[in-house]
Amino acid sequence: MFTLKFRLFKKKKKFMTIISATQKVDSNIEKIRPIFPFTAIVGQEEMKLSLILNVIDPKIGGVMIMGDRGTGKSTAVRALVDLLPEIQVVADDPFNSDPNDPEAMSDFVREKFTNNEPLLTNKKKIPMVDLPLGATEDRVCGTIDLEKALTEGVKAFEPGLLAQANRGILYVDEVNLLDDHLVDVLLDSAASGWNTVEREGISISHPSRFILIGSGNPEEGELRPQLLDRFGLHAQIGTVQDPQLRVKIVEQRAAFDESPIGFRQKYQIQQQKLTNLLILARQNLKTVQISSEFRVQISQVCATLNIDGLRGDIVTNRAAKALACFEGRQQVTTADIFRVIPLCLRHRLRKDPLETIDSGEKVCETFQKIFNE
Missing domain, CATH: 3.40.50.300 (P-loop containing nucleotide triphosphate hydrolases)
Structure with missing residues (x-):
């Protein structure tokens, strides 16, 4: 019995070694594999x-x-x-625990945090x-x-x-x-x-x-x-139905397949600008305001459309604030709400089981009536 267990253990250990080596190879491939x-x-x-x-x-x-x-x-x-x-995480923690938020910590990290033990941290994507x-x-x-x-x-x-x-x-x-x-x-x-x-x-x-x-x-x-x-x-x-746009997409894909690294270098500046905008928006999100009048009107749209629950109201408020912050504004406008409200509500409309999800026209019509736009 002991011999059988030992053989199983050796096979298991060999199998785990192979998996570990494969994972390392996969991670190296991901580092050098260019992404569009x-x-x-x-x-x-x-x-x-x-x-x-x-x-x-x-x-x-x-x-x-x-x-x-x-x-x-x-x-x-x-x-x-x-x-x-990048985000800050606790080092050697498999759950990506946040060192500054006890509610986002694993049990082991929270115990160390409660006992005022030092937490080693690092940054990762x-x-x-x-x-x-x-x-x-x-x-x-x-x-x-x-x-x-x-x-x-x-x-x-x-x-x-x-x-x-x-x-x-x-x-x-x-x-x-x-x-x-x-x-x-x-x-x-x-x-x-x-x-x-x-x-x-x-x-x-x-x-x-x-x-x-x-x-x-x-x-x-x-x-x-x-x-x-x-x-x-x-x-x-x-x-895409526009022939010129279709040709552009085909040409870009062909250029990327021919020289992925060179193609990515052409967009390096645009990529970095967008990343900087996202980082800035995440930092400034708490400063964006939405008026109480807009909040009431958003809820009126949801009530008029018979949206079940309050998740539609909450998501619309959050998405409008995120859009305003991304575009560098401190106050939400009706244009922000108009752009995001179809994304937030179209899949929450009550519909006949045989119908597909509304494209957003019904949501936009209701928005225009209540917001007088």
Whole structure:
């Protein structure tokens, strides 16, 4: 029996070594693999605006991007990585704990913070995690660390994707094809900001606050209303019909494929400018004001459209303030509200099950009546 366990352990250790080496190779590949610049994306302004607003204010609640095949949904989300500012995290903490916010700390870090023990910190890019459709619940939530269980005989927690995505972005491509049980896990974590794991005698909770970004093709089916409502914004994109724009997109893609590094260098200044704007907007967001009159009118629009719950009111206020801050203004205007309110409310309208999501025309008409615009 002991010999069998020892053989299993050797195989397990060898397997873990292979995985570790593979992960190192993958990380090196990611460092040298060029990403298409965000500022080089032609058109799709609604999608780009939604992503930028969520980076400025993560409490908006993420964005759902629905559109035809080959319209640059995944390209835009992955291009967002280059623009993400750095955040301060506790060193050697797998949960990206915030050293200045006790509510965003893991239990171990909070204990050290409470005891006034020094916390080693460093800066890192806001993490972005891809959630594959075939991921298991253990991989997403975390599970028992088998290596420590076999070598040391102790129960230890191995963090999952929700831990890696804390204070970052969780991206789900083809989210409308995701298994229902994983959808429920994402809903719980997105709503509470915490992930609780009960596995083989282990009970642990850790912070899991992330921007949930999903993309999908409406031809493959719509999302459940419970999940759709969790997304703060809903961006609809379509195939570009202007022949000149189509030619420009094809030429840019061909130039990037031919010389990715050279193509990125052409947009280096624009990329840095946009990154600086995002950092400044995140710092100044708390100073932006929205008048009480506008707040009342936003709620009137939501009530007139029979929006369930108050999430539509909250998201519209936040998105309008983020847009004003991004454009360097301290006060929200009606133009700001008009630009963001279709993104915030179109997917929350009550509709017939056979109908598709409204393009935003009904929301805009109601806005014009109440705001007298």
